[in-house]
Amino acid sequence: MMFTRFTEGARRAVVAAGIHALDAGRPTLDAAPILLGLAEVQPFALKHFTADPADVRRLAGLPDPRALLATLGIDLDEVHRRTRAGAEDPRRWSLRRSRVRPLRVTLYGPLGSLPLTPAARKVVEVAKSRPGPVTGERLLWGLLADGGNGARRILRAAGVDVAALVREAAIPARRAA
Template sequence: MFARFTEDARRAVVRAGILALDAGRPALDADLMVLGLAEVRPFSLASFTASGRDVRERVDVGDARSLLATLGIDLDEVHRRTRAGADVPGAWSLRRSRVRPLRLTLYGPLGEIPLAMHARKVIEVARWRPGPVTGERLLWGLLADYSNGAARILIDAGVNVSELVREAGIPHRRTA
């Protein structure tokens, strides 16, 4: 499924998957997709003002780093030594189950993680139109479903979502 993804869009999805695996989550959800986009920034949208740090403060990614730091272990150093090449997007694949067609799973050197409903919808919306799947399309997928919480995370991080939608060219309906 990654065949149509630009390298940066693929990198954002892989980053979200790695974050989900590191946090010990049972599935990759939309909140980590937002964090993956904020950290990788697969677009040049001036109105996407949230940094990875801003979003990380609003997303539960576990607390292993501070716990290990109390023991004198630098988790970043452990990752550098043990995960060489594990974050290379080409080493990861995104596949649909043949038995359960609504199930998408991200497979890579660090493990596999299924996409939760909202994250799957992000991918489906991003792939809906022909052409390459870009960071803007992933953002469109995140903002297409208000119930996934992505817009709330961005608003809380100081992003003007209306301006972001306008700048990204995301189609939207106006309410009366």
């Protein structure tokens, strides 16, 4: 079980990411929903992480169907309360590596399962790369370690001073290849 080293906040952020990906109809979990999960849960006290979850959602291309459904008289939050009781509880979710395909990591929960994309798997692997608990800061480090996953672009577009955030979170500088 990969979640054993995760703090409660880091687990909640990954679970929120999985729920967002499932709600968006995505077949996999990638880096953008993880960033949105971090923005919503905020499992850290970083003053430079100023991204508004609504901005991250929009910039990450994760539509929020609430407004559209409201025009039809449907309260999505009420639907979720009635049909998803306990689904957001991180204890009901697990993150596991396949024994047969060791590069395949999957998030399993009461709403479904999602294989992690290579970018999302890298987030988790970087976060777990040092001894100790996997925290929200470490997940953020995992997101920012890969310049190709779009997290930096999304944070900048959301008005975050990424350089100041990296310094505040004590994220090691990227090494030149």
